[in-house]
Amino acid sequence: xxxxxxxxxxxxxxxxxxxxxxxxxxxxxxxxxxxxxxxxxxxxxxxxxxxxxxxxxxxxxxxxxxxxxxxxxxxxxxxxxxxxxxxxxxxxxxxxxxxxxxxxxxxxxxxxxxxxxxxxxxxxxxxxxxxxxxxxxxxxxxxxxxxxxxxxxxxxxxxxxxxxxxxxxxxxxxxxxxxxxxxxxxxxxxxxxxxxxxxxxxxxxxxxxxxxxxxxxxxxxxxxxxxxxxxxxxxxxxxxxxxxxxxxx
Amino acid sequence: xxxxxxxxxxxxxxxxxxxxxxxxxxxxxxxxxxxxxxxxxxxxxxxxxxxxxxxxxxxxxxxxxxxxxxxxxxxxxxxxxxxxxxxxxxxxxxxxxxxxxxxxxxxxxxxxxxxxxxxxxxxxxxxxxxxxxxxxxxxxxxxxxxxxxxxxxxxxxxxxxxxxxxxxxxxxxxxxxxxxxxxxxxxxxxxxxxxxxxxxxxxxxxxxxxxxxxxxxxxxxxxxxxxxxxxxxxxxxxxxxxxxxxxxx
Numbered sequence: 001x002x003x004x005x006x007x008x009x010x011x012x013x014x015x016x017x018x019x020x021x022x023x024x025x026x027x028x029x030x031x032x033x034x035x036x037x038x039x040x041x042x043x044x045x046x047x048x049x050x051x052x053x054x055x056x057x058x059x060x061x062x063x064x065x066x067x068x069x070x071x072x073x074x075x076x077x078x079x080x081x082x083x084x085x086x087x088x089x090x091x092x093x094x095x096x097x098x099x100x101x102x103x104x105x106x107x108x109x110x111x112x113x114x115x116x117x118x119x120x121x122x123x124x125x126x127x128x129x130x131x132x133x134x135x136x137x138x139x140x141x142x143x144x145x146x147x148x149x150x151x152x153x154x155x156x157x158x159x160x161x162x163x164x165x166x167x168x169x170x171x172x173x174x175x176x177x178x179x180x181x182x183x184x185x186x187x188x189x190x191x192x193x194x195x196x197x198x199x200x201x202x203x204x205x206x207x208x209x210x211x212x213x214x215x216x217x218x219x220x221x222x223x224x225x226x227x228x229x230x231x232x233x234x235x236x237x238x239x240x241x242x243x244x245x246x247x248x249x
Numbered sequence: 250x251x252x253x254x255x256x257x258x259x260x261x262x263x264x265x266x267x268x269x270x271x272x273x274x275x276x277x278x279x280x281x282x283x284x285x286x287x288x289x290x291x292x293x294x295x296x297x298x299x300x301x302x303x304x305x306x307x308x309x310x311x312x313x314x315x316x317x318x319x320x321x322x323x324x325x326x327x328x329x330x331x332x333x334x335x336x337x338x339x340x341x342x343x344x345x346x347x348x349x350x351x352x353x354x355x356x357x358x359x360x361x362x363x364x365x366x367x368x369x370x371x372x373x374x375x376x377x378x379x380x381x382x383x384x385x386x387x388x389x390x391x392x393x394x395x396x397x398x399x400x401x402x403x404x405x406x407x408x409x410x411x412x413x414x415x416x417x418x419x420x421x422x423x424x425x426x427x428x429x430x431x432x433x434x435x436x437x438x439x440x441x442x443x444x445x446x447x448x449x450x451x452x453x454x455x456x457x458x459x460x461x462x463x464x465x466x467x468x469x470x471x472x473x474x475x476x477x478x479x480x481x482x483x484x485x486x487x488x489x490x491x492x493x494x495x496x497x498x
Binding site for chain 2: 150153154156159162164166168169170171172173174175176177178197198199202203206207211212213214215216217219234235236237238241242
């Protein structure tokens, strides 16, 4: 992988199989991130939607029932093969495209640019957000979730939680002010995330002409924690952050 | 102090004396927060400025050299006495007013609403931001700094840093998702800060009609760390966050 190319970890077979297995079980996406994203979703009836990092296409299929058209892009050929098999519809188009390289997409074509948990893989965030702005129609919406900067901050991710003498659990935070690559063990040894400060994310959105409308750091409810105990850690520190932003006139 | 009244810790004599003493020495305000605020300051020549939580008036005096008028408000009578003594000018008006209670200030009167490290004391953030919006002229700017939500998160603030076996220093983060009062020891035993998630701050600004333009989490430079070693901890986790937002037409 070259320095300036997005990581394509989802085409790693071990990673892919483990990820697909995880998504079958109770998981953070279904219990925490997706419910929050749904609440923030604008009206999609009759709209043209771009889903960046669409993965195996679950969201694309769901959008396609109401939307006029859905374009799903992903860097992973393996993911798109699965998407075309299990989540296809006449108004969905899947394209093998990195989010770093959306120049071939036509300008002012989408009412909604949507992305679930992909932007923390982007190497060039400014370029990505500029592309999102370019492909949106006037008054179009960008809605994306990504790993929370608190979660991506620390370079050393061993034993991330400590318990004090009174039994309180703390999350070990470090390196917040140093943006850049973070090497994480997630199914396989070296998944690369990009750490960006929340102030950078906000400023890049604004400088590219977006008006932020809402920001959410999803908090698990009691029912969700009953289903998946690990979610309780999201009361200590948030895993995700979601932004909804408007492209003005 | 009633539940719904802002804390007036600056009128506590022990706190006041310790604070004034701190501000004489090398400190986080002068080396980290104020340089960042200066970079974000709009053109103030001939402008009308409101400084919320103006303290002893150092910023008011500085603004007054260029601005048309400066209004400094603070809940602390002791602070304002000092301000009137050492930082007065013909175009500065100091008023003893809580930021929770700005109803007596006239609408659409200021080009800039400025606040340095006061908003984390506000009990009702929504009301505060709504007031800021009301008193600003069209195209006016709100520029404020406050404690970073990462810093205000943990309820237990004993031994906030831990060192692992390899000597790396971590900040202990907890309770991020639980907004509300935080009791901090700072000169005196029980200074009350309000913890709000960054997503809440952003969303309240947007819902009240502000367009966020820039956000900064100041990072200390090498020269500053040489002067005050404690600043190195701001490489691990940010102490402050600064927002610049526009009141649109």
